[in-house]
Amino acid sequence: EASVHVTDLGLLRGYAIFDYLLTRSGQPMFLDDYLSRLLRSAELLRLKLPFDRQELRRQVVELVQANDMEEGGIRFLVTGGPSPDGYTPATAPTVLILAHPMPRFDPQAYEQGVKLLLYEYRRDIPEVKTTNYIIGIHQLPRLQAAGASEVLYHDGTHIFETTRSNFFVVKKDGTIVTPEQGVLKGITRKNVIRLAQEEYPVELRPLAIEELHDATEAFVTSTIKRVAPVVQVDDIVIGAGRPGPVAARLREKLIALEQQYIAEAAPSS
């Protein structure tokens, strides 16, 4: 079982990035998008990966085959490495690629929708997928008490993202809006934006908290959740307080895109 030395800056100083994707039907889904983000995160934190994209891709394929991994999660973890002084990054980062069982996401969320709680916070270096989840985890008891699933970060005026998802609203005129700045650029976000643009006007722009009041729908996107409807944020009931048709349509389109990806990735036989 993999372990990391206690002098590792990922542990001592939270100086680490990660990324996480799923395999479906034995295919690492949208692997190149995830690798691009991992490489970008590493570059922004000056973590010099000893592997290039092609080698990382090869190692993932090998891991999937070695574990006979039809459905599951793959995590990349890159840390500042063992540090001689417990603070300054080492020359060589620690790189781990881990196989996990398929995470469970309660399908009731699609039927009933989820609740979010507002929380004033912005992630450090938000475009980098760092391992810093202190705020989100610290809020878990408050979420559980409120029957809510995540906190929705904002700066008092504008909404950013939730702890582990991107956030979208649907306006009365049918326009879909999602923040572009101060958020992690989710791979599912990217796919959903592209799929949405085929059928709806889509705006990537600052999203004011007050826009929740006249939204007809809201939803979150993430690798694990795909597209999950949001029916309440704090005391603000979104639209009719029920999952709406846009989120359902985009989830359907995303699943179709996944099936297309699997079909194209599978070796022809």
Place this chain on the structure above:
Amino acid sequence: EASVHVTDLGLLRGYAIFDYLLTRSGQPMFLDDYLSRLLRSAELLRLKLPFDRQELRRQVVELVQANDMEEGGIRFLVTGGPSPDGYTPATAPTVLILAHPMPRFDPQAYEQGVKLLLYEYRRDIPEVKTTNYIIGIHQLPRLQAAGASEVLYHDGTHIFETTRSNFFVVKKDGTIVTPEQGVLKGITRKNVIRLAQEEYPVELRPLAIEELHDATEAFVTSTIKRVAPVVQVDDIVIGAGRPGPVAARLREKLIALEQQYIAEAAPSS
């Protein structure tokens, strides 16, 4: 050599606290103050320590004796523990108590003073000593290029603290000012405040960035640095741009306090 499992939330999610003290002449310095802060950090992050204060004290004394540790560093590290889903804290945290060699702090800093660079940031849950040092470490290349030692966090109006120190200024009228809110309550800060109050007026209050312009001195305090004079912040030269007498006097008083602590802690023979 100690290691931590990769499913540990301290590594995967940066959900961890630590504390760090020094031994001098075989004595763990101000141990009860450090234990109080560790216990408070653990309580605020809901990390249920399996040891009480007395047991932690006993383990430190044992570690110091086993390592024949005249001079060195002792680190407590408490993480969310191995998590079944990679996110939710386990019932039992991981607790490590580690012995380190004595860290080196360049004595030239006391002769020449250090430079700081302003950076707009506030630590998450600042009263808790979490392992999140992403911002400070990320700024290392900029610091090195500027010949500066640390970033000084502020919110655009007020100063908080540096990455690893508390910050003080001396005003023209001789008053010493240090921020009370939005900062880690350093043990050295606490000792220095108490020693300063014997000779100077001391104010614990919000410290405006513009107050740097009419400060006669500035200094940082930390376990490793004790009291280190600050001679420049960005382009602002503090006072005469040289280490001043107040910082030197407080460092002298702190060393005397340490000697007194060692003398009182040593078993009479």
